[in-house]
Structures are given as structure tokens and as C-alpha cells.
Amino acid sequence: MNISEASNATSVLSDLPSIDYLLRTDAIRRLTPSFGIAQMTAIAQDEVDSLRRAITDRPSEFAGRSPDFLLDEAVLLIEMACKTKVRTAIKRVINATGVIIHTNLGRAPLSANARKAMFDAAGYVNVEYDLDVGARGRRGRRAEELAAELCGAESAAIVNNGAAAAFLVLTVFATGGEVVISRGELVEIGGDFRVPDVLEQSGAKLREVGTTNRTKLADYENAIGEGTRMILRVHPSNYRIVGFTATPSVASLADLAHKHGVIIYEDVGSGAVIDLGKYGLGDEPVVSQSLRDGVDIVTFSGDKLLGGPQSGIIVGRLDLIERIRKHPLYRAMRVDKLVYAALEATLGAYSRGTAESEVPALKMISASLNGLRARAERFAEALRQGSGLTVETLPGTSVIGGGAAPDVKLETTLVSLRVSDGTAESILAKLRSSTPPVIARVEDDRVLIDLRTVAEDEAAELHKILVYLYP
Numbered sequence: 001m002n003i004s005e006a007s008n009a010t011s012v013l014s015d016l017p018s019i020d021y022l023l024r025t026d027a028i029r030r031l032t033p034s035f036g037i038a039q040m041t042a043i044a045q046d047e048v049d050s051l052r053r054a055i056t057d058r059p060s061e062f063a064g065r066s067p068d069f070l071l072d073e074a075v076l077l078i079e080m081a082c083k084t085k086v087r088t089a090i091k092r093v094i095n096a097t098g099v100i101i102h103t104n105l106g107r108a109p110l111s112a113n114a115r116k117a118m119f120d121a122a123g124y125v126n127v128e129y130d131l132d133v134g135a136r137g138r139r140g141r142r143a144e145e146l147a148a149e150l151c152g153a154e155s156a157a158i159v160n161n162g163a164a165a166a167f168l169v170l171t172v173f174a175t176g177g178e179v180v181i182s183r184g185e186l187v188e189i190g191g192d193f194r195v196p197d198v199l200e201q202s203g204a205k206l207r208e209v210g211t212t213n214r215t216k217l218a219d220y221e222n223a224i225g226e227g228t229r230m231i232l233r234v235h236p237s238n239y240r241i242v243g244f245t246a247t248p249s250v251a252s253l254a255d256l257a258h259k260h261g262v263i264i265y266e267d268v269g270s271g272a273v274i275d276l277g278k279y280g281l282g283d284e285p286v287v288s289q290s291l292r293d294g295v296d297i298v299t300f301s302g303d304k305l306l307g308g309p310q311s312g313i314i315v316g317r318l319d320l321i322e323r324i325r326k327h328p329l330y331r332a333m334r335v336d337k338l339v340y341a342a343l344e345a346t347l348g349a350y351s352r353g354t355a356e357s358e359v360p361a362l363k364m365i366s367a368s369l370n371g372l373r374a375r376a377e378r379f380a381e382a383l384r385q386g387s388g389l390t391v392e393t394l395p396g397t398s399v400i401g402g403g404a405a406p407d408v409k410l411e412t413t414l415v416s417l418r419v420s421d422g423t424a425e426s427i428l429a430k431l432r433s434s435t436p437p438v439i440a441r442v443e444d445d446r447v448l449i450d451l452r453t454v455a456e457d458e459a460a461e462l463h464k465i466l467v468y469l470y471p
């Protein structure tokens, strides 16, 4: 900058409002209770600093600006900073994407019973206290018993997530030894869970057998030696090889493992606790079937197809589960009382036989096309009457998500939204900034709403939001 610009910038800088003055303006005083005075002071300091940098960096832009202009500018920056803080805080959203287990949106939505259980468990609870004897009890015992019962397992242990469960099982049983796995199962799931990396971290040695598309029982057998501790089977979840493929049955692998005195462990990923074949999810291994086939330990996620809170469920032989519970890593991976409470309620629905009507993820998977079409038509008609949107219905598909059943496309009826004076992206952005935010998808420059993932009461809310935004 030249000399006159520099002196100009200096004089503008000296007109910047003081933090004290800013905090006393009406606009900032209104915002202060939500953040507290300490945080608000810090925000104001940050924003005045950035305004100061802008003036120094681009003096011509600010030349001759009045103190009032700078004050307004500072207030605006502070308001925007507060808004960003509010927007990044976790809040309820309406998932209109039709992706049932949407990892970015918190995977499985919990049942009403699970929500209530979490709410009740938020205070003091008997999570690790035996009410009969009045002394310490086994932590989360009822949830574990339910998990074991449902899967037909001798015992169960619960940890933070599916990845933790896999890591724990490998660490407890295979550290320092070899784990035999098919090359077709050395997969990456969702970007941050890679089977070979988890194996390496656990201190187990990977012994790959077969090829990416075909692995035979003999391949496994030839690889078993002195150092072998385990045969590992991993459900490839979001990855499929179709065509010329072969893999031995779980039962034959289990027999092989036991013949050689090694453990067989299966990471089924999503884990269907009940058979979901009638909804097209026949490729998802059913946990109880794996155990019946002779698998010693099975692990799966609590917040995928099960429809519960984030957790990793380990089921299998009693002696092995006991060893897991005694390992120091188990203590480090243990779940919170809120998770036990939600899981207990979710598993309880399966146990009562009401999961398909009670657990939202299952309810969404099992929703009929006729029912969805009727809901979409009603929703569309009400919007045509009440809003300025161009509304149509069209056939489409919903997806399971969460890495489960990638080829399953559930037929649905979509509601498409358009405006005459805006793009689909502009509608999407408005929906995202509504209260609660609505997440939808765009195709061919129209916004698509899939009511499969929108509960009845949320659909009423969504209708109100759309009518308000596009009268």
C-alpha cells in the first residue's frame, strides 16, 4: 500500500468499535444469554480482529468509511459467527433422503421406547447395581442377556461400535498369532474401517488365502499351521463381486476350524437379528444362523439393521465371551448407561416380536409400496393446494444405507418439488436452514422427497415448513 492508503487505514482502524461498546449494543445483548458473556467476548474479539485484518489487507475497500459503518459490519460478523456455532451444534433433522441408515444423519433412528429408556436412564440407574442383593452387579446385564437370547448365543458382550468389537476380538484371541482370511474379504467399509489395518493394529498376522473372487475350503486348510489362531470371515457389506465367485459355506469353515483347534470368528457387519429375506435382504447373514453353523464368535453393529444405538455386539461361546470381558481393552471400550438403556429397549422389541412395527429402521424397510404411494399422493396434493411449489409424484427407490445390502433397491414413490424462480439447489439450501433442518436429494434439477424415512408427525412438520417457505 502507498503512504496515503496507509494513513487512511490507520485512521479507519482507530474508528473500530471497542469490545465493550459492541457487547452493549442491543443486537449483541440479545445473543449473549445463549452463549454466556465469556464466550460472547471471545467471539467479539475474534470478529473485530478479522475486521482489523481486512482493513489492513484491503485499505481501499474501507477508505473513508464511518465509525457507524464499522460498527454495523462488526455486529454482522458477530451475528454470523453465532449463527455458525448454533448451526454446527447437534440438532434434530428431518431425513427426507430415503436412505434409511444414513451414517451422516446418525444411522438408525431410535424407537419411542428406546428414546424413553435413554431419557429415564439419564439420571441415576442400576446399570451396574444388583437390586436383589443390594451390591455391585454386572454392568448392562439385561441388554447382554437379550442380545444372547435373540441370537441363540451362550453369551454376549457389548462395546462402543462394530469396529471396536472386531478389534477387541482380534486382540484377545489372535495377537501374536495368524489369522486366516480370504482375499475376497479384505475389504474397506465406509472409508475408515479396513480389515487388513484392523488386523495389523491388533497384533495379529494376516494370512490371506484364495483370490479376490474365489476361495476354496482347501485354500483355508492349506494355510492352517502352528501359528494359526483363528479363521476370520468378514461380510463384505457395501462391496460385491458378482459372477464367477465361490466361497466355502460358513458351516464347512466352522468344521475346519474346530478340526484344527482354532477359533472361527465372523464379522457380519450389519447383522440381521431376524431374517430380512422377505424384504430382499437375503444376502445379509442372520446372526443366529451363523452361530448354528458353528461360528464361535459373531460381531455386528447395533445401529445398522438392528435399529438401535451406536454399539458393537459380540455374541458367541460363553468361555470366549468371558475372556473378552476380562481383557483391559473391554473396559476401555465399554458403553454408556444411555446406550445400554436404548439397546435394552430395542432388543426388547425383537424379543416381544414387535420389532417390525416398533423399530423405525425395520418399519421403514418393511413399509409397503402401496402405503408409501398413498402417503406421497396425499402429501403432494396438500402441497399443491397450500403452496406455490410445482409438485409431482414419481416412482423411485429408497436405499438401506450404512453399508448394508448395497444392491437392494426398495421401491418407493417420490415427491418432486420445483419453483419457477429458483433452482433445486436453492430449495435444498432453504430446507437445510429451516427449523428443523430438512435433508433431501436433488435429481434432474428437482428436489426429491422420499417419505419412507419421514415419520408421520415429521411429514406434517415438513408440510408446514414447505408452505411457509413457498406460500
Ligand SMILES: *Cc1c(COP(=O)(O)O)cnc(C)c1O
Residues within 6 Å of the ligand: 161, 162, 163, 164, 166, 189, 193, 234, 235, 236, 237, 238, 267, 268, 269, 270, 300, 301, 302, 311, 312, 402, 403
Ligand atoms: C459397518 C461394519 C463395521 C464397522 O461397524 P461400526 O459399528 O460402524 O463401527 C465392521 N465390519 C463390517 C463388516 C461392517 O459392515
